[in-house]
Amino acid sequence: MNEQEWLACVNHVAGGEYPIPRGMISNYNDWRCRSTVGRALYWMDEVEAAMRVLATVLDVEPDMEDAPEMGLSEAEHKVLCLRDVAEIVWKLAHNEDAALNYLGQAYELSRAYKHPFRSASRGEMFYRRLAILREVGKEEQAVQEAAVMLDMEAESGGINPYRYxxxxxxxxxxxxxxxxxxxxxxxxxxxxxxPVSAAGERDLAKAAAAVDPAERYKAYAFCSTIQYKPWEELPPAIIRRDL
Structure with missing residues (x-):
């Protein structure tokens, strides 16, 4: 990607409906800027431009000890890039192997990161893999993989995105x-x-009380669209400093 192409991408993202300040994204030599611009382009449905930018991030090795109190860690940047590249490959080429490969990399990296992962659920990449398998007619394989995940996480209690x-x-x-x-x-x-708040508990109670199975399922599915609480809370020490 040459300088003119990069500046065009930055201008597009900085001038969009939800603009990102140019000072935060203009440095091409900072791969996190390219990560942000590429993902923003994908969100804006500029799919081919997004792929050109995100492709420049694929070989980056993130610092797995990077854990900022604000903003995305390097690991999160890389995971989200891999996730979006998987979606782009799937959307443009319907390439199952490539999409699952990138999702697999995102999944492994998110599991390996030992610090709070606040930008998304670590289980989303696994779920997306199952959904793609379902789309290509391999639903029984996906069902088996979901069962394996439940066994693998059987000893884990509390909030668990993989079991969810x-x-x-x-x-x-x-x-x-x-x-x-x-x-x-x-x-x-x-x-x-x-992760469910008090409002979530009320919504789930209403769902459980629905007599008709179809309405009950619909109510639970609606609850699944609401992020009642963050998947991973900030450590107490960080919360106190922010206050």
């Missing part, structure tokens, strides 16, 4: 098979591992 998304996928699978009663049971199990 595995159960969510299985719930959708049963819904697609016409069994909303079983799908609702699986969704109820999924929410045991979801």
């Amino acid at each position: 998304f595995a159960y969510k996928f299985l719930a959708e699978h049963e819904h697609n098979n016409g069994d909303d009663a079983k799908a609702s049971q699986l969704f109820a199990e999924a929410f045991k591992y979801y």
